[in-house]
Amino acid sequence: MDFDLPDELIALREMAGQFVAENVTPHARTWEREGGYPDSLVASLGAQGFLGVLIPEEHGGGGGSYLTLAVILEELAKGDGGLALAVEAHNALACKHILYAGSDAQRARFLPALAGGEHLGCWCLTEPNAGSDAAALSTLATKDGDEWVLNGSKQFITNGRRAGAFVVMARTAPDKGRAGISAFIVERGAPGLTLGSQEDKLGMRSSDTVAVHLEDVRVGGDQLLGTPDGAFDDVKDVLEGGRIMISAVSLGLAAAAVERSVAYANEREAFGKPIIEHELVGARLADMVTHLEAARLLVYRSAVRIDEGRETPRGSAVTKLFTSEMATKVCMDAIQVHGGYGYLKEYDVERYMRDAKLCEIGEGTSEILRVVIGRSLRQRD
Numbered sequence: 175m176d177f178d179l180p181d182e183l184i185a186l187r188e189m190a191g192q193f194v195a196e197n198v199t200p201h202a203r204t205w206e207r208e209g210g211y212p213d214s215l216v217a218s219l220g221a222q223g224f225l226g227v228l229i230p231e232e233h234g235g236g237g238g239s240y241l242t243l244a245v246i247l248e249e250l251a252k253g254d255g256g257l258a259l260a261v262e263a264h265n266a267l268a269c270k271h272i273l274y275a276g277s278d279a280q281r282a283r284f285l286p287a288l289a290g291g292e293h294l295g296c297w298c299l300t301e302p303n304a305g306s307d308a309a310a311l312s313t314l315a316t317k318d319g320d321e322w323v324l325n326g327s328k329q330f331i332t333n334g335r336r337a338g339a340f341v342v343m344a345r346t347a348p349d350k351g352r353a354g355i356s357a358f359i360v361e362r363g364a365p366g367l368t369l370g371s372q373e374d375k376l377g378m379r380s381s382d383t384v385a386v387h388l389e390d391v392r393v394g395g396d397q398l399l400g401t402p403d404g405a406f407d408d409v410k411d412v413l414e415g416g417r418i419m420i421s422a423v424s425l426g427l428a429a430a431a432v433e434r435s436v437a438y439a440n441e442r443e444a445f446g447k448p449i450i451e452h453e454l455v456g457a458r459l460a461d462m463v464t465h466l467e468a469a470r471l472l473v474y475r476s477a478v479r480i481d482e483g484r485e486t487p488r489g490s491a492v493t494k495l496f497t498s499e500m501a502t503k504v505c506m507d508a509i510q511v512h513g514g515y516g517y518l519k520e521y522d523v524e525r526y527m528r529d530a531k532l533c534e535i536g537e538g539t540s541e542i543l544r545v546v547i548g549r550s551l552r553q554r555d
Contacts, residue, residue: 177471177474179241179245179474183241183242183245186242186245186246187245187248187249189222190222190224190245190246190249190250191249191252193222193249194249194250194252194253195253197215197218198250198253198254198257199252199253199254201254202253202254202257202380202522202525203519203522203525205254205256205257205379205380206254206256206379206380206525209372209379209380209382210335210372210380210381210382211254211256211257211380213336215257216291216293216294216336217291217292218291219261219291220289220290220291220292221291223235223236224246224250224261225261225264225265225269225288225289225290225291225294226265226269226285226288226289226290227242227243227246227265228240228243228265228266228269228270228273229269229273229285229288229289230273233281233282233285233286233289234285234286234289234290235285235289236289239477239481240266240415240418240419240477240478240480240481241474241477241478241481243262243265243266243419243422243477244418244419244421244422244425244473244474244477245422246261247261247262247419247422247423247425247426248422248423248425248426248429248473249426250423250426251422251423251424251425251426251427251429251430251529252426252427252429252430252433253430254380255377255378255381255423255426255427255525255526255529255530255532256377256378256379256380256381256529257380257381258423258426259332259378259381259420259423259529259532259536260294260332260333260336260380260381260382262416262419262420262422262423263295263296263297263332263333263416264288264294264295264296264333265419266412266415266416266418266419266420267295267296267297267341267412267413267416267537268288268294268295268296268297268333268337268339268341269285269288269289269295270412270415270416271297271341271357271399271408271409271412272284272285272288272295272339272341272359272399273285274408274411274412275357275399275400275405275408276359276399276400277396279396280359280396280397280399284339284359287338287339288338288339292338293336293337293338293339293362294333294336294337294338295333295337295338295339295340295341296331296332296333296334296337296339296340296341296386297331297332297341297412298328298331298334298340298341298342298343298386299311299328299343299409300328300329300330300331301313301326301327301328301329302327302329302385305329305330306538306539306541306542308343308352308406308409309351309352309355309406311326311343311344311345311355312326312345313325313326313327313328313342313343313344313345313388314326314344314345314346314348315344315345315346315356315358316346317346318392320394320395321392321393321394321395322346322358322392322393322394322395322397322398323390323391323392324342324344324358324360324366324388324390324391324392324393325388325389325390325391326344326387326388327385327386327387327388328342328385328386328387328388329385330373330383330385330536331383331384331385331386332381332382332383332536333381333382334369334382334383334384334385334386335369335372335382335384336382337362338361338362339359339360339361339362340359340360340361340362340367340386341357341358341359341399342357342358342359342360342386342388343355343356343357343405343409344356344357344358346402346403347403350403352406353403353406354403355403355405355406355409356398356399356400356401356402356403356404356405357398357399357400357405357408357409358393358397358398358399359393359397359399360388360391360393360397361397364391364392364393365390365391365392366388366389366390366391366392367386367387367388367391368386368387368389369384369385369386369387370384370385370386370387371384372384375532376528376531376532377525377527377528377529377530377531377532378528378529378532410487413537413538414480414485414487414490415480415490416537417490417491417493417494417537417538417543418473418476418477418480418485418490418493418494420494420498420533420536420537421469421472421473421476421493421494421497421498421533422473422477423533424469424494424497424498424500424501424530424533425466425469425470425473425497425501427501427505427526427529427530427533428462428465428466428469428500428501428504428505428526428530429466430522430526431462431501431504431505431507431508431523431526431527432459432462432463432466432504432508434508434512434521434522434523434526435459435462435507435508435511435512435523436450436459438511438512438515438521439455439456439459439511449511455511458507458510458511459511461507462504462507462508465500465503465504466500466504468496468500469496469497469500469501472492472493472496472497473493473497475493476489476490476493486550487546487550488546488547488550491538491543491546491547492543492547494533494537494538494543495540495543495544495547497533498530498533498534498540499534499540501530501533502527502530502531502533502534504530505523505526505527505530506527508523508526508527509523509524509527
């Protein structure tokens, strides 16, 4: 059992860290204030290979693993949580669903542009009245000859404003419950596809989040993703990987908070010595580091397991639950270490805290994850 990253992933982490230091961190406060990063950054992310991590080489991607993506997301989140969230949703949700359930023709048609950074992908599951209860979605897709007609609204869609490909879950057999849900690929510019205004969020503000409305949107039969009425199981499988990858985003935010706090505690003096030498400050930092290291082991273990086809819903739920709640706690502690300065935007740790809170909600709330874990513990005859 080897707990160290292989040399190629260590080199990738260093490359990603350098990219973030040069292209992300210096601009993160501006992007948050303005509510988004420049469109040109999407092409840069594609050129770096960050948008096609899981996509095979024959479709323009890197043919990498979930562990590869986790390493990249951790580094991106250190610079800007919103950007990391955008890359996570693109790779682990939209691209993965097409890769997982798509036909050869669909993969060849959509994945190269997504991998190369021509545009981002988004995954449209959540609705105004269907969040954690995904089986309750009300968006409808009805068959009309060789086409499908989609009607409904999606809410809280990451990358919706920039997306070129929308993976949309819709009900195709209303009387079958979760067994009557299908997935479709809708292209940007499709008549009847409209976007809401950008949501004014607490954190992750550089990541665009919008409502997506579909009014008589027509798609061809070749844009049905997977089997008719069979998308619910695909959604569960995609979400399992997504939960592990959003955990990697949490990891990066917590790591940035720890790094900033340790540096500040070594520089800031009180009562004649650096505050890190005061026992209670040192103890708080020790707890922060301990929780971070434990979370990193969980994330890397789950990433390896899903790459090997061995991860379980319980395993991914445990990883996300611990890591997301750890990140919020560590970022709160970072504010405390900084004292009054931690409450100022100038010192960034308050931004990490606001960004981290989203990770306890998206892709499975902490409450739902506890339900998943609890159900796995029940003993049945």
